[in-house]
Amino acid sequence: MIGQLDYTTLQQLWWIIASLVGSLFLFLNFVQGGQTLLFTLPKNDKEKSLIINSLGRKWELTFTTLVLFGGALFAAFPKFYATSFGGAYWVWMLILFTFIIQAVSYEYRKKPQNFLGAKTYEVFLFINGSVGILLIGAAIGTFFTGSSFSINEMNQVTWQTPYYGLEAALNFFNLSLGIFLVLNARVLGAMYLLNNIEHAEINVGCRRLAWINFMWSLPFLLFVLAKLLLMEGHAIRPENGEIFLQKWKYLQNLIGNPLLLLFLLTGLGLVIYGIFVTRFKGKNSGIWFSGPGTVLVGLTLFGLAGLNDTVFYPSTYDLQSGLTIYNASSSHYTLTAMSYVALAIPFVVAYIAYVWRQMDKRQLSISDLSGKGSNKLY
């Protein structure tokens, strides 16, 4: 069946798959959000260890999802990979540095003779959760606000600013999206910890922090949404692939695609419902509403950026250099081959879910931190 799909369908399919991976990454950012709570939430070292051990069972999943997001974009839209990574060099490098320091921190923090001291590794985790996610937000923001680059006929990229991507973080819209993602990750982090840890004081703190961070995130969310729906967008003329500026582009995309509208409303509804039951109903299951809600909002964002004849990586320097899912994609053959590979995704999700359930059947508690084998913990 996959063999029969036409090129356009495959290009759209792969944009949706990449969007799904990216959106799942935004959900799994609860790990990063949790990392930024390390200096606020725990009252003592024991509580801190409990939090780190709870997050430490999931950090690799988030990390791997980021790696897959990169891999999927490389495979499906190599021109984006070449343009954005090769051009916005600094922004991506900084993001990567924050993930390098994250990867060792869980394992090294509590080990004897760890050279840099526990505090440094905690700061590393904080930097990853704050700076890392902020910059990822800024980078995603450029899907709408555009970047200054040109592409020649051999498809080679020239970045037109000397800051190689850092300028993205100076744009107010990009910055707002970044801040929103950091705050949302903190909300999700608090909810995840509430769900995963059995500890009265931590639980109280989580409920409070989920609420506070949600309230702080609201103005940024509202600004991003309002600005997005009002802004001019780069559109493609379907008949010849020419790129032109169109007013209310993203609003039109939203109205023109009822599914995206449904995703956005359901997503926002779920996020708010999750917060509501956490704050007012004393439930621990908020993460299972706000998390999937975040995925749906993420899907809407990526969908608005790439579908409905929209330029998903616009160039503010040379309109026609903008990247679309049609001019940036891999060949028909490769997309078809990869679609067969992607059939394994449901299976992967299934075993992740199974293992997650097995491991989290019982909440993590202080008693897990002592006794036999405890020196092998994070």
Add this chain to the structure above:
Amino acid sequence: MVDVDLSQVNWSRAQFALTAMYHWIFVPLTLGLSFLIAFFESIYLRTGNEEWKNITKFWMALFGVNFAIGIATGIILEFEFGTNWSNYSWMVGDIFGAPLAAEGIFAFFIEATFFAVMFFGWDRVSKRFHLFSTWMVAIGSNLSALWILVANGWMQFPIGMKFNPDSARFEMENFWEVLFSPMAISKFTHTTSSSFVLASLFVIGISAWYLLKSRHVLLAQRSIMVAAIFGLLASLYVAFTGDESAYLVAQKQPMKLAVMEGLFDGQTRAPLVAAGIINGDKQPGDGQDPFWFEVKIPGALSLLSNRDINSFVPGINDLVFGNSVQNIVGVQERMEKGKMAIELLRNYKEAKKTGNESVANSSKDAFYEVQDSLGYGYLKNPAEAVPPIAITFYSFHLMVVLGSFFPLFFALILFFDVKKNKHYPSWLLKLAVLSVPLGYVASQAGWVLAEVGRQPWAIQGLLPVSVATSNVSTTAVQTTFFIFLFLFTLLLVAEIKIMATQINNGPEEK
């Protein structure tokens, strides 16, 4: 891209080499130790003997420390293809991206998911499911190696694709050809089995240190036994796959083979240089002796290269200047064809833009005639097609010497294990400790050979590194190079300190 800043290219190469070599300090241990741990835990489940659980947990703790930094250094490599080699990313993304995506879907998640069970699941899942998870980590790690090595194999021997002049990139035509390319298979088997050797050396070395100190004797003896069997089998297989690997290099990358051996003038019944010192002043065609000193085995190189002791093996001079008797086209001639290919491609693009279909078609047809030489068109002079000789030569010979030593070493250990009832002489134990760094040296040398020997090509014969880079400033790449150097060194020091402390503390007391 015509006026490429060479220093930027070289800094990008340096950065990639730095990050890849750091990554490769940690990965082989992960690949091999994961299987050894799975063996230990399987024995534990079979025997029910708690000491085996103790052994499993001890090595697992070291595995964890090493695994984390392997991941930290690995993510950067994936993204560096984009950040530093963006033109390469575009030109090969259609082929290279697919194995990378498959790696993410099939392999990385297996590792990431079951790693948590392996470390924190002892009291949370059944013993059987725990063992299953340990095996999944071993399989997942090695599967991760598969896909990236398929990609690397393709860079050494591009296959299953076609250049598309419209998009100015290579496009995949046959996924199976890419996946089952002999070069890919040989890369995978040789790399993973050599990692098993390294991990076996690591386990034996640390155990030997315990025995020298008369500490944790039971753990040490049992670990040595399992690792020596695994190491012996793996090291024999490494020798076998190494031979296959050299044969493939001879067939597909003759220049690399000539440089590996310092062979300037091709010959029949070509000798293999068993040991030698390269003459650093030697240039192609200058008539100087390439060696200050060498020991040769007659006919062995012909045998290795073509499975025929009387066959002809081309040398650097034959490949650079051509050899009409042997039907070898020289670099100069290929450069001319390559320049023609670039010109025809430009004409095609121009004609397409102006709508001149007949010129477009004729340019395209003519382009396909010479497209095989496209990459040569970017070279400035024929000598550029020769990889750095000394580095390639020495890394190859160092790897071979060490690779020949390891099976003997494992056999010796097993001899004392079985025949002398584990009464290892202290010189052997000391040798075992010293062999740990040798495993790392051999492993690094192998990659230096593979990658330096492929220069100046990012993709053999098709895309030189000078055209593959991103269009970023030299300063930017220099800065990130030093950040990486600083950061990775910092983390390496931390890793070594933690490991050493853990080893010194020994296993958890029962």
